Amino acid sequence: MAKNFNTLKALLTPEAQEKVAQMAEQMLQEMPLLELRQARGLSQKMMADALNIQQPAVAKIEKRTDMYLSTLRNHIQAMGGELEIVARFPEGSVKIQNFSDL
Amino acid sequence: MAKNFNTLKALLTPEAQEKVAQMAEQMLQEMPLLELRQARGLSQKMMADALNIQQPAVAKIEKRTDMYLSTLRNHIQAMGGELEIVARFPEGSVKIQNFSDL
Known part of the structure; x- marks a missing residue:
């Protein structure tokens, strides 16, 4: 899973990585x-x-x-x-x- | 984009949402x-x-x-x-x- 994750990350532009991060943050329970x-x-x-x-x-x-x-x-x-x-x-x-x- | 995001989120199980959140956190710059x-x-x-x-x-x-x-x-x-x-x-x-x- 860690390996798959790094592969996925390598495929994303920094902008796309940031978008994923922002979307995921909104998913966090508060x-x-x-x-x-x-x-x-x-x-x-x-x-x-x-x-x-x-x-x-x-x-x-x-x-x-x-x-x-x-x-x-x-x-x-x-x-x-x-x-x-x-x-x-x-x-x-x-x-x-x-x-x-x- | 906000609408697409909510559609995406609705399709994910809570476990999948959490996995996305965890992966995205690792992407954050420090x-x-x-x-x-x-x-x-x-x-x-x-x-x-x-x-x-x-x-x-x-x-x-x-x-x-x-x-x-x-x-x-x-x-x-x-x-x-x-x-x-x-x-x-x-x-x-x-x-x-x-x-x-x-």
Whole structure:
């Protein structure tokens, strides 16, 4: 599958690759942290244990509308995921690299 | 094009939609904030003016490996883009919604 993917990618112009990327982004499900945790089958208690914090702190994080990228990354990693930061422009999207080593 | 896209999407199973999304994500270019600014044809001075801060503050932000989501969002908006927060899991990717109203 990885090989097929690279073959496919090689056949596409950069413009076509970008169009595919843009279309796919619109397909992504969107949800708040609390719903994402529930969709992952995790309780606040399980998150608290994984993050080595207290349960009310997990509840607080889920309600926040702003936080450090490192906090969010830890939170998503505790759910078994990886944080990805994307800047979308009319001409295309770019992953921001600064935060790979948090 | 939007109509064609919706027709295409309707034909795909959720699993197929997810596969397309995953493949497209791997196609995204990846770069640090400084390179992204240069790629957008912007100087630190222009960013400073747009953000109503001093030029050294722009340089500092570009070197940071951690920051508040709101800081990053302002920075990307000053470049004419939109910040998108994605959590990637082996089973699929999800946009995080908490931060839409920063």
